[in-house]
Structures are given as C-alpha cells and as structure tokens.
Amino acid sequence: MPGKNNSVPKVQRFVAILWPSFVVSGIATVLFFTAFDPDEVIGCVGGWDISRMGYYSVGFFLFWLLTSLNSVLTCYFLKPCSKS
Amino acid sequence: MTEKNTQQIEMTPVEEVYAKRKKIYPRQVTGLFASFRFTGVLVLLGIYYLGPFLQWNGRQAILFDLPARKFYIFEWIFWPQDFIYLAALLIIAAIALFLVTALAGRVWCGYACPQTVWTEAFLWIERKVEGSRSSQMKLDKAGWSWAKFRLKFTKHFLWLAFSLLTGFVFVGWFTPITELTERTLSFELGPWEFFWIIFYGFATYGNAGWMREQVCMYMCPYARFQSAMFDKNTLVISYDEKRGEPRGSRKKGADYEAEGKGACVDCSLCVQVCPTGIDIRDGLQYQCIGCAACVDVCNEVMDKMGYEKNLVSYTTENALSGKKESFFRPRVTIYIVLLSVITIALLGSIAQRVPLGLDIIRDRSSLYRETDEGLIENVYTLKVMNMDLKDHRYSLAVGGIEDLRIKKPKKGILVEAGTVVTYPIRIQVNPDNLKTASTELIFYLNALDDDAISIEVDGRFLGPVFK
Structure with missing residues (x-):
C-alpha cells in the first residue's frame, strides 16, 4: 500500500474525502435545523441579515467543511508511519 | 451477490477505481424490460417536473417549505415538531428497499434510482444529437x-438546459414554485435560490452526463451493501452457462449441438448494451445494476436464431441449480412484518x-x-402553535x-x-x-370550537423553601 499510494488517482482521493462528508453534512444539516430555527437562535445573539434559506445554506457548507476535515484526517492517519 | 464477488471488490487493485475510464457507449435496446424502464422513467420524471405545480385548496399541493419551516402534503401540514413522522417515513422507505432487494434484487437500481432515470434521459438526448452507438464512437474517434464541434456543442447545450x-424544479419543491417562476422570469431570484439551482443543475449534468455508471460503482453506498440482502431465492440477472457454453458463431439454422456448441452465438450484444460495460456471461458482478438490457437484447437474438428465449434472464440461484425456490x-417475513407494523403505527x-x-x-x-x-409569582411565555388548516380560539x-391565580x-x-x-x-x-x-404544573389548552383539539403540557413552578 505505501508504495502504491501514489498511484491512487487524485480524483479518487478528492471524491473519497468530499463525497462521504457531503452525505453526512446533509444529514447533520437536516437534524440541526429541525431542532433549531436559525431565525430564533440568531435573533437571540444578533446576526447577519440573511434569510433562513441563507442560514441553511451556510450551515450546510460549514458542516461540509467540518465533515471533510474529518475525512481528511482519516485519510491522513490511514497512511502508515514510515519505518525508519 | 456471492461471497466470491464481494471479495473481488476488495481485491481489485485500487488503481482501477476512478482510473481514466473508457467511455461506455450503451447500445440502444428495445424489449419488455426496456419498455418497463422507459415507462418508469417517464412516470418518475413526470412526477418530478410536474409535482410542484400541482395545486390543492389554492396552494402548492406538495411543498417542503424550508423558508417557512412547514411541510405541506395535500391536507396535512407538518411542523419541525413532527420530525418523528419524517424519521418513520425514512425507516419505512429503507425497509421497503430491503424487502424489494431481497425479493427482486437490484430493481431499484435498474428502474427507479434517480441516477438511472436521469442517465436514461441524458442518453436519450445524446442519441438524438449524436446518433447511434457506432456513430457516437466514430464521432469521438474523429x-x-x-x-x-456543432454536435458536441448542441449536446452539451441541451444537457445543460435540461x-x-x-x-429549478428542485428548488421548487422547497420554496413556492409559482413565485419562484415569477422571480426567475423577472431576474429577481434570491442569491441562495440562484445558487441552489446552479448547484443542483451542475450535479445533474455531472452525474448523468459524465459520471454515469461510476456513481453506481464508486459512490453509491447501497450498491456496496445490497449484497447483504441477497440470498439464493433473490431474482438476479444471470446467464445460463450450462445452456450457453461453449459459445461460438455459427450459421443460422446450423445444428450447433452437432458442432459441439452451446446456445450462445457470441454476438457480444449483451456487452454492448450494458450501461456499466460488463459481460454478464462472466457471472454475477457487483457492477451489474440489474437493468436487464442484456436480457432484452439476448432474447431478440435468440428469437432471430429460432432458439429458446432466456439464455440471459431474471432468475434465482436456486432455479439455476435446479433447487426448490x-x-x-x-x-422476507421479517421485513414484511416490520414494514406493516411501522406503517400502521405511522398512519395511526x-x-x-x-x-x-x-x-x-x-x-x-x-x-x-x-x-x-x-x-409567589412565576412568569412564563407560552408559544401556541396552530397546526390546523383553520383559525382557532383556545382556552387555557x-x-x-x-388556588393558583392566573390572569387569563x-x-x-x-x-x-x-x-x-x-x-x-x-x-x-x-x-x-x-x-x-x-x-x-399542568397547562391545559383546548380549542373552543372543537373538543378533540386539546393538549396538556407539563411545566414547573419555582418558589422558596420554607421548611
């Protein structure tokens, strides 16, 4: 695997990171915004003047950022340590 | 699928995944299963594109109104509080998929999956513009x-427009589509509506135009675990090796059995029609989405040759090996029981x-x-949600x-x-x-005009402790 790792096409690595995180962030977005109405939450602390649709979208991409970070770390730790 | 095949997936060297793929040009096929799929595609696309325009009591009949946080489904309005119903619905859908898979294999993949449905639509456009399989291949080589350029431009233009x-229709399921149409026509779309139209459109173009079978092979989670639902009585598409082999070409009407050949004329049409580019004669493979294109085309050939049909057919492992089905x-019984129980509970x-x-x-x-x-005084804020379709006055x-005192x-x-x-x-x-x-404390709320509409909710009253 270590030697072969470079032969994995770049596209596959991107998809392996972005695709599962996309799916999970979709689920997370639904659960989160079912429990919390952005208008009410933001109304308490004061926020930007954007629509609910905007909050949902921003929320989705924030989740996607976090979940892909997770995938990146998983991929990173999958690499075996170099044996010196 | 069989144990052997799951192992094959793991053993396949990773380079193959997403490797520069050979483009697959599925040959057009006609026949019983092709017409099933065509009908399915037409009905499903019809539901998708026309569904949001359906009206009910002067509003959109089915609207998952995300901006207003309400789901309208005909007579019903669902609120975020009703999330449990959505969860139950998803569980029902999942078990139904398991049941169908256990009985009939990958019929979902072959006929109803959006990936299949939109790919069929894109293939149709491709054929209208670039012609048949052979002319598409010639065009790409030239x-x-x-x-x-003109042909390619036309194809991509049509794909992108579609x-x-x-x-646009996708966003129309989540935000009222008549107003969305008006805003689109007057170029007054909100930034997020605009963004999601482009995003979803781009995903459609990429998945159905470019990725196609790769989505099934590398991205679909269902394709990976569906084999767990399979058993020896599950319908699969299979080539009758005993009857077909040894394959070989022959003259029409020749006595192939005397020549020592099987029924397969080795015309390779089953490979040409396959949307995932596999050869069904190699046995059951995880790439097979169960579309039955090879069944249709092989039956056509068998007809022409005057042979018995179903050399490639929907069958079960037990039927192939002559065991009882x-x-x-x-x-299957467990899936059916679970499905009925949850469905009845949900409807109830x-x-x-x-x-x-x-x-x-x-x-x-x-x-x-x-x-x-x-x-001692406690102050509360009550949030009263009227989830009904008409106004109500409630007594508290x-x-x-x-002896509690309350200003009502x-x-x-x-x-x-x-x-x-x-x-x-x-x-x-x-x-x-x-x-x-x-x-x-217990709060009772009931509608003055309808005794059936009443609820009670617990609360807490805080005070000093004297003892």
Missing part, C-alpha cells in the same frame, strides 16, 4: 471539425395527531418574585397547585391557521400551598 430546469423466507399516529402545539418557556431573568400581597387552564384572556387565545402566537402569563400562588421548591 479529429475536431466544425461538424463535430440540468438547469432540473435544478421459496418466496416467504425468514428475512398521524390520524390521531392533534394539530396544536404548546411550548412553555419560563422567564429566564428571575426564578420567582414575591408580590406585595405575599404571593392551569392545574397542579391549589377572557375570550381565549386566538391563533390563525398555521401560525404561532407567543403569550406571556403570570401565575401567582400562596406560598402555603407550595411544599417543595419546584412544583409540577
């Missing part, structure tokens, strides 16, 4: 010319659903207050502590259909009636 329409296996609880919600929020600035008369009652609205609380009213109330109690620092 050098760039004006004619080639994708944008798809993105059974329909009600334990797993929707039928009994009281279209009224009450949230009680205690005043957060102080625990309690002592009035001049020496009473509070119990749980003796005389005519009840009026809440218009589908809205929320916040209503502050003060409750005063004689401290002698409080035995503990925190006492349970």
Whole structure:
C-alpha cells in the first residue's frame, strides 16, 4: 500500500474525502435545523441579515467543511508511519 | 451477490477505481424490460417536473417549505415538531428497499434510482444529437471539425438546459414554485435560490452526463451493501452457462449441438448494451445494476436464431441449480412484518395527531418574585402553535397547585391557521400551598370550537423553601 499510494488517482482521493462528508453534512444539516430555527437562535445573539434559506445554506457548507476535515484526517492517519 | 464477488471488490487493485475510464457507449435496446424502464422513467420524471405545480385548496399541493419551516402534503401540514413522522417515513422507505432487494434484487437500481432515470434521459438526448452507438464512437474517434464541434456543442447545450430546469424544479419543491417562476422570469431570484439551482443543475449534468455508471460503482453506498440482502431465492440477472457454453458463431439454422456448441452465438450484444460495460456471461458482478438490457437484447437474438428465449434472464440461484425456490423466507417475513407494523403505527399516529402545539418557556431573568400581597409569582411565555388548516380560539387552564391565580384572556387565545402566537402569563400562588421548591404544573389548552383539539403540557413552578 505505501508504495502504491501514489498511484491512487487524485480524483479518487478528492471524491473519497468530499463525497462521504457531503452525505453526512446533509444529514447533520437536516437534524440541526429541525431542532433549531436559525431565525430564533440568531435573533437571540444578533446576526447577519440573511434569510433562513441563507442560514441553511451556510450551515450546510460549514458542516461540509467540518465533515471533510474529518475525512481528511482519516485519510491522513490511514497512511502508515514510515519505518525508519 | 456471492461471497466470491464481494471479495473481488476488495481485491481489485485500487488503481482501477476512478482510473481514466473508457467511455461506455450503451447500445440502444428495445424489449419488455426496456419498455418497463422507459415507462418508469417517464412516470418518475413526470412526477418530478410536474409535482410542484400541482395545486390543492389554492396552494402548492406538495411543498417542503424550508423558508417557512412547514411541510405541506395535500391536507396535512407538518411542523419541525413532527420530525418523528419524517424519521418513520425514512425507516419505512429503507425497509421497503430491503424487502424489494431481497425479493427482486437490484430493481431499484435498474428502474427507479434517480441516477438511472436521469442517465436514461441524458442518453436519450445524446442519441438524438449524436446518433447511434457506432456513430457516437466514430464521432469521438474523429479529429475536431466544425461538424463535430456543432454536435458536441448542441449536446452539451441541451444537457445543460435540461440540468438547469432540473435544478429549478428542485428548488421548487422547497420554496413556492409559482413565485419562484415569477422571480426567475423577472431576474429577481434570491442569491441562495440562484445558487441552489446552479448547484443542483451542475450535479445533474455531472452525474448523468459524465459520471454515469461510476456513481453506481464508486459512490453509491447501497450498491456496496445490497449484497447483504441477497440470498439464493433473490431474482438476479444471470446467464445460463450450462445452456450457453461453449459459445461460438455459427450459421443460422446450423445444428450447433452437432458442432459441439452451446446456445450462445457470441454476438457480444449483451456487452454492448450494458450501461456499466460488463459481460454478464462472466457471472454475477457487483457492477451489474440489474437493468436487464442484456436480457432484452439476448432474447431478440435468440428469437432471430429460432432458439429458446432466456439464455440471459431474471432468475434465482436456486432455479439455476435446479433447487426448490421459496418466496416467504425468514428475512422476507421479517421485513414484511416490520414494514406493516411501522406503517400502521405511522398512519395511526398521524390520524390521531392533534394539530396544536404548546411550548412553555419560563422567564429566564428571575426564578420567582414575591408580590406585595405575599404571593409567589412565576412568569412564563407560552408559544401556541396552530397546526390546523383553520383559525382557532383556545382556552387555557392551569392545574397542579391549589388556588393558583392566573390572569387569563377572557375570550381565549386566538391563533390563525398555521401560525404561532407567543403569550406571556403570570401565575401567582400562596406560598402555603407550595411544599417543595419546584412544583409540577399542568397547562391545559383546548380549542373552543372543537373538543378533540386539546393538549396538556407539563411545566414547573419555582418558589422558596420554607421548611
């Protein structure tokens, strides 16, 4: 695997990171915004003047950022340590 | 699928995945299963593109109104509080998929999956513009010319236009589509609507135009675990090796058995029609999405040759090996029982659903207050949600502590259909009636015009401890 790792096409690595995180962030977005109405939450602390649709979208991409970070770390730790 | 095949997936060297793939040009196929799929595609695309335009009592019949946080499904309105129904619905859908898979294999993949449905639509456009399989292959091999550019441009233009329409309708399921149409025509789309139309359109174009079978092979989670639902009585598409081999070409009408050949004429049409580019004669493979294109085309050939049909057919492992087939296996029975129980529970609880919600929020600035008369006062904010389709006036009652005083609205609380009213109330109690620092209160709310609409919600009353 270590030697072969470079032969994995770049596209596959991107998809392996972005695709599962996309799916999970979709689920997370639904659960989160079912429990919390952005208008009410933001109304308490004061926020930007954007629509609910905007909050949902921003929320989705924030989740996607976090979940892909997770995938990146998983991929990173999958690499075996170099044996010196 | 068989154990052997799952292992094959793991053993396949990773380079193959997403490796520069050879483009697959599925040959057009006609026949029984192709017409099933065509009908399915037409019906499903019809539902998708026309569904949001359906009207019901002067509003969009099915609208998952995300901006307003309400789901309209014909007569019903669902609120975020009703999330449990959505969860139950998803569970039902999942078990139904398991059941269908156990019985009939990958029929979902072959006929109903959006990836298949939109790919079929894109293939149709491709064929209209670039012609048949062979002319598509010739066109791609040829050098760039004006004619080639024109054809490619037309194809991608049509694909993109279709994708944008798809993105537009997608947003129309989540935000009222008549207003969305007006805003689109007058170029007044909100930034997020615009963004999601482009995003979903681009995803459609990429998935159905470019990725196609790769989505099934590398991205679909269902394709990976569906084999777990398979057993020896599951319908699969299979080549009858005993009858077909040894394959070989022959003259029409020749006595192939005398030549020592099987029924397979090795015309390779089954490979040409396959949308995932496999050879069904190599056995069951995880790439097979069960579309039955090879069944249709092989039957056509068998007809022409005057041979018996179903050299490639929908069959089961048990049927192929001559064993007894059974329909009600334990797993099928379990799926059916689970499915019925959850479906009945869901329908029952929707039928009994009281279209009224009450949230009680205690005043957060102080625990309690002592009035001049020496009473203990708690302040609450009530959020009354009328989830019904008409306006209601509700009467409020509070119990749980003796002689509690409450300032109530005389005519009840009026809440218009589908809205929320916040209503502050003060409750005063004689401290002698409080035995503990925190006492349970019960709030009763019921519609004045309909006794069936009533709920009770627990709350807490805080006071000092004297003992």
